[in-house]
Amino acid sequence: MSRPLNTADTLGLGFMLLAFFLGAGNWIFPPMAGQLAGQEVVPATLGFLITAVGLPLLGVVSIAAAKGGLAQLGRYLPPSASLLLAMAIYVVMVPGFGVPRTALVAFEMGFKPFFEDVDQSLLLAGFSVTYFALALWLAFNPGKLLNRVGKLIAPMMLVLIAVLGFVVFTSPLAPVGEGSGEFVETPFTKGFLEGYMTMDLLAAMLFGVLITNTLADKGVVAQRHQYASLTLGGMIAALGLASVYIILFYLGATSHEVASSSENGGEIFSRYMLSSMGLEGQIVLALVVGLACLTTAVGGTSAFAEYLSERWPQLKYRPTLMVLVVICTLVANVGLSKLINALIPVLFTVYPVAIVVVLLNLISKYLPAPTKAFRWGVGVALLFGIFDGAKFLGWTDNLPGVEWLTYIPMFSLGLGWLLPVVVVVTVSCLLGKELSSQPATENGDI
Numbered sequence: 001m002s003r004p005l006n007t008a009d010t011l012g013l014g015f016m017l018l019a020f021f022l023g024a025g026n027w028i029f030p031p032m033a034g035q036l037a038g039q040e041v042v043p044a045t046l047g048f049l050i051t052a053v054g055l056p057l058l059g060v061v062s063i064a065a066a067k068g069g070l071a072q073l074g075r076y077l078p079p080s081a082s083l084l085l086a087m088a089i090y091v092v093m094v095p096g097f098g099v100p101r102t103a104l105v106a107f108e109m110g111f112k113p114f115f116e117d118v119d120q121s122l123l124l125a126g127f128s129v130t131y132f133a134l135a136l137w138l139a140f141n142p143g144k145l146l147n148r149v150g151k152l153i154a155p156m157m158l159v160l161i162a163v164l165g166f167v168v169f170t171s172p173l174a175p176v177g178e179g180s181g182e183f184v185e186t187p188f189t190k191g192f193l194e195g196y197m198t199m200d201l202l203a204a205m206l207f208g209v210l211i212t213n214t215l216a217d218k219g220v221v222a223q224r225h226q227y228a229s230l231t232l233g234g235m236i237a238a239l240g241l242a243s244v245y246i247i248l249f250y251l252g253a254t255s256h257e258v259a260s261s262s263e264n265g266g267e268i269f270s271r272y273m274l275s276s277m278g279l280e281g282q283i284v285l286a287l288v289v290g291l292a293c294l295t296t297a298v299g300g301t302s303a304f305a306e307y308l309s310e311r312w313p314q315l316k317y318r319p320t321l322m323v324l325v326v327i328c329t330l331v332a333n334v335g336l337s338k339l340i341n342a343l344i345p346v347l348f349t350v351y352p353v354a355i356v357v358v359l360l361n362l363i364s365k366y367l368p369a370p371t372k373a374f375r376w377g378v379g380v381a382l383l384f385g386i387f388d389g390a391k392f393l394g395w396t397d398n399l400p401g402v403e404w405l406t407y408i409p410m411f412s413l414g415l416g417w418l419l420p421v422v423v424v425v426t427v428s429c430l431l432g433k434e435l436s437s438q439p440a441t442e443n444g445d446i
Contacts, residue, residue: 002222005229008151009218013229014236015154016214016299020207021056021200021241022157023102023296027109027289029197030245031272032265034252037187038179041253044191045246051195053241055355059204060211060234062361064227069208069307073357076364076374085353085378086307092350093206094304095324097343098199100332102293102300103131109266110286113274121333128332135294136325139302140318142210149295157295158240160288165247167276168254177256189413196351197344200241203296205354210303301325349389352381352417360425372428377421384408384417 005013030048037044066072070089074082092098107127115123138149182190215226251272252265259271269289273281305321356377364370387405408416 002225003219004225005215005218005220010229010232011236012151012154013211013214013233014240015151015158016149016295017060017207017211017233017237018240019149019154019157019292019295020299021198021203021237021296022244022292023098023105023199023203023300026052026198026200026241026244027248027269027292028105028265029194030248030265031252031255031268032262033183033191033194034249035177035255035259035262035268036180036252037183037191037249038177038253038256040179040184040187041176041249044183044187044194045249047188047191047193048195048249049191049242049245051192052198052200052245053238055195055358056200056204056241057234057238058362059201059354059358060230060237061227062358063204063208063211064223064230065364066361067223067226069210069212070205071307071311073205073208073361074374076360076371077378078375081375081378085357088350089202089205089354090304090307092343092346093199093202094300095327095331097331097346098202099297099300099328100334101343102297103128103328103332105266106131106290106293109270110290113270113282114286125333128329131294132297132325132329132332135297135301136322138294138298139305139321142213142302142306142317149298153291153295157288157291160284160291161240161244161247163284164273164288165243167281168247168251168272171276172250172254173272173276174254174257176250176253186413189415193414196347199347201351201354201358203300205358207299207303210299210306213306297328301328345389345392348392348414349382349385352385352388352421353378356381356417356421367425367429368433369428369431371434372431373425376424376428380420380424381417384411384420387411387416388414 033044033048034041062073063069066075070086071082074085077085104124107124111127112120112123179187211230212226215221215229220226220229248265248269252268255262255268255272258275259268262268262271270282270285273285275281277284301321301324304324305317308315308320309317357374360367360370360374360377364374367373405411405416409419410416
């Protein structure tokens with residue numbers, strides 16, 4: 001018999017979601033964005049919060065609305081397209097970029113500063129093996145994740161974050177500095193796009209199966225109970241995420257006197273903590289970032305292994321998990337800068353599709369023709385996402401026949417997909433009801 005989560009488990013779920021979301025990008029992008037925004041830090045932060053907090057919260061709620069994970073989110077798409085969407089997000093978030101990046105950020109910010117004179121390639125290899133071995137142990141029993149992560153590791157991390165916030169706001173190292181570049185010209189839009197880099201919307205979609213299975217293990221199986229639990233847990237996680245981002249943006253905005261020549265947000269964060277708290281600051285930084293990245297690695301590898309074992313039962317959870325962890329360990333040794341450079345165009349391509357899928361799931365029951373709306377909306381979002389990724393790489397600069405893109409509203413800002421998607425979804429509604437509004441797939445069986 002289904003029952004809602006009790007108060008302790010609801011808090012544990014919220015803390016677990018927060019811990020899963022607080023991965024690598026959450027720590028390295030906001031400090032740099034805050035420094036570049038300078039006196040425009042408020043609108044830049046607000047834009048960032050929409051994509052890095054608001055959209056992940058909607059992603060969690062959409063999982064409840066769809067009654068399942070990634071498979072169900074794409075239920076109105078053709079089965080092959082739904083499978084391709086799910087696999088693309090899982091590959092990007094786990095072995096391809098997301099999870100290896102957690103190890104690299106934990107290494108760069110929390111471990112490397114203590115061993116500057118050691119061979120860095122060997123040090124990274126040893127660290128990544130140890131890091132992923134610990135992640136494997138924590139993920140080996142997914143039924144225990146709520147207790148291990150939500151009720152143990154996440155509260156420890158929150159205490160460290162509270163210490164960080166207290167130091168940053170009570171003893172800033174400088175007044176808010178001058179901004180530069182696009183963050184001054186269009187701070188809100190630039191902050192909005194910068195929020196893509198955290199990949200938290202993709203993380204919300206990624207953890208769908210893992211979250212619903214965790215709720216089922218706790219006896220929460222009725223859709224109304226899962227919806228209530230996920231909504232409350234998502235709000236707790238969103239509040240925590242917003243707090244962390246506000247702290248990090250302000251840290252970056254007041255870091256110009258101690259970290260003006262930094263190449264990335266991780267370096268800004270590290271220099272700031274060293275200047276404000278000395279060795280103790282470095283230790284706090286190492287603990288908070290290490291725990292945050294580790295929990296994301298655990299959640300990501302566990303979620304992908306569960307998805308694969310449910311989609312193809314012959315792929316058992318534990319052996320699949322071990323293979324994923326080995327691949328993540330190998331990819332992590334590529335290096336942080338190379339991984340981030342490869343990641344950005346992929347995110348510009350995938351993120352519009354993810355946003356459209358989540359938003360359409362939230363309104364699917366109000367759409368007269370959900371199959372048309374999903375297929376047209378996702379198709380247009382993918383098309384413009386490909387253009388955005390190509391534009392970032394410079395492939396469209398001298399390409400003939402693409403001049404028409406400049407006439408699309410907000411294309412230059414990376415949001416050219418928005419108006420066309422609204423148009424095609426509106427047209428699908430005006431065409432009236434479908435003969436059958438049943439999803440193309442049932443029970444996520446794709």
